[in-house]
Amino acid sequence: MEAKVKWVEDFKFLGQSNSGHSIVMDGNGGSTAPSPMEMVLLGAGGCSSVDVVDGLKKAEQKVTGCVAKLSAERRDTAPRIFTKVNIHFVVTGENLDAKIVEQVTADSLEKYCSVCLMLGEAVDMTHSWEIVAA
Numbered sequence: 001m002e003a004k005v006k007w008v009e010d011f012k013f014l015g016q017s018n019s020g021h022s023i024v025m026d027g028n029g030g031s032t033a034p035s036p037m038e039m040v041l042l043g044a045g046g047c048s049s050v051d052v053v054d055g056l057k058k059a060e061q062k063v064t065g066c067v068a069k070l071s072a073e074r075r076d077t078a079p080r081i082f083t084k085v086n087i088h089f090v091v092t093g094e095n096l097d098a099k100i101v102e103q104v105t106a107d108s109l110e111k112y113c114s115v116c117l118m119l120g121e122a123v124d125m126t127h128s129w130e131i132v133a134a
Contacts, residue, residue, distance in 0.1 A: 001018055002018045003015060003016065003017050003018060004016045005025070008024070010028065011026060011027035011028040012024060012025070012026055012027075012028075012032065012033065013025045013026075013027065013036075015039075023039070025039060037074070037080070037082070040082070040115075040119070041070050041072055041082075041085070042070075043115045044070065044085065044087065044113070044115040044116050044119060045068040045070045045087060046068075046115075047113045047114060047115040047116065048068060048087055048089075048105075048108040048109060048113040048115070048116055048127075049066050049068045049089075051104070051107070051108035051112045051113050052066055052068075052089055052091065052104050052105055052108055053066050055100075055103075055104035055107060055108070056091070056093070056096070056100065056101070056104055059097075059100045059104065061093060061096050061097060061100055061101075062093045062094040062095065062096070062134075063091060063092070063093040063096065064092050064093045064094070064134045065090075065091070065092035065093070065132075065134070066089060066090070066091050066092070067089070067090040068087050068088070068089055068090075069087070069088040069089075069090065070085065070086070070087050070088075071085070071086050071088075072084065072085045072086075073085075081122065081123070082119065082122075082123045083123060083124065084123065084124045084126070085116075085119060085123050085124070085125050085126070086125075086126045086127065086128065087105075087109070087116075087125075087126075087127045087128075088127070088128045088129065088130070089101075089105050089127065089128070089129040089130070090129075090130055090132060091105075091129060091130070091131050091132070092131075092132045092133075092134050093131070093133075093134050094133070094134050096131050098131060101129055101131055102129065105127050105129045106127065108127075109125055109126075109127050
């Protein structure tokens with residue numbers, strides 16, 4: 001996998017993925033685009049959400065929605081790394097089995113999500129979940 005990040009102006013940067021997609025990042029606290037640290041958080045949410053939806057479908061659950069709400073704490077001094085990240089999954093569907101939702105969300109953070117597993121080496125990664133009937 002490869003990527004390229006090009007400085008545009010001020011603290012704006014254009015990230016280009018190997019798959020041909022681009023995104024603007026703002027190193028000035030995210031005033032005009034997501035900051036690089038927000039991108040890391042979004043990456044964790046996206047990666048884990050794929051695992052959760054895929055796991056629920058494989059378990060033949062009638063999942064109709066999944067929202068990952070992420071909260072993070074960072075160190076006050078440089079480097080301002082994440083110290084804690086929680087992913088709260090709000091899963092919507094018909095007659096979802098709570099035990100399966102619990103297992104799939106845990107498995108994402110503990111076994112499958114590449115981003116979360118990398119972060120978990122240095123960050124206190126936790127998760128929570130809830131089911132909303134469709």
